[in-house]
């Protein structure tokens with residue numbers, strides 16, 4: 665009992681803004697199991713309580729009433745447009761912040777904020793005061809593309825085609841007719857068609873940051889499952905690449921949360937885990953050399969709350985893997 669108490673008072677108090685949404689609730693669960701974090705409070709539009717482990721009762725209040733200065737780390741899982749002002753207030757209150765919204769990501773107009781695609785940004789994230797956590801689709805697509813982007817192997821003037829499908833939690837918890845069971849079940853459809861999805865700006869900004877002139881067209885689809893993203897990205901390359909897997913294996917060797925697979929991944933391989941599983945192969949029977957990269961993540965873990973914890977661990981100098989399901 666004494667040991668438990670000593671541990672508990674030494675835990676780092678953290679808070680989740682928007683803790684009742686899908687991303688926020690995932691964070692609350694991860695924090696509950698985290699060896700070094702303790703959930704001080706969460707916010708929602710109405711006041712209430714969350715039940716934590718050991719019969720704890722975690723206060724939930726409107727964000728306007730939140731004691732932002734009582735948390736060392738604030739995770740914001742508020743909607744886009746709402747989040748940025750609370751990130752700023754949490755910063756003023758002295759907390760470090762991981763923002764899960766799109767408000768501070770590349771392509772948003774915000775500048776100088778580290779983009780927490782952890783595997784590609786450890787040096788920037790380590791010791792940062794505020795980090796923009798990537799979108800769920802961009803996490804899947806950019807981890808798939810990174811070995812080519814880093815090496816400048818994408819064909820000049822190419823158009824990268826990313827097609828991805830997400831489970832319904834990707835759309836958030838607020839009720840919408842098109843997300844009702846009868847609309848989603850036994851069905852499959854594209855949405856945001858016409859390269860018009862919110863994540864396009866983030867994806868294109870990150871492609872451009874790597875100094876390529878490649879264009880990117882992104883088409884999301886809605887899958888009749890609760891969670892998971894599977895992305896298929898077709899990339900024209902400048903020269904044929906005979907053994908592409910070797911590049912992915914080289915870049916991701918020793919990465920605790922990236923699995924380079926020999927077979928195309930499936931959602932079952934990744935749901936419930938903070939991992940990205942990636943498969944790459946050469947496009948046969950094509951006139952010009954191209955690669956097909958398939959990546960799978962759990963949108964609520966590697967695509968949201970899990971990656972946010974990974975970033976917070978680094979920001980605080982903790983073990984990057986602490987509290988994360990592999």
Ligand SMILES: NC(=O)c1ccc[n+]([C@@H]2O[C@H](COP(=O)([O-])OP(=O)(O)OC[C@H]3O[C@@H](n4cnc5c(N)ncnc54)[C@H](OP(=O)(O)O)[C@@H]3O)[C@@H](O)[C@H]2O)c1
Nearest residue numbers: 682683684685686687708709741742744765834836837968
């Ligand atoms: N879902 C994903 O897979 C995913 C992945 C990556 C990033 N994200 C990002 O994470 C954020 C949350 O997404 P989500 O899917 O978890 O959304 P969500 O399920 O709709 O949750 C939104 C949360 O914010 C609260 N909220 C809503 N409007 C608010 C307002 N005007 N003022 C204060 N609080 C408000 C909600 O409280 P109530 O419960 O009281 O309504 C809820 O706690 C978004 O920025 C999203 O882009 C989500």
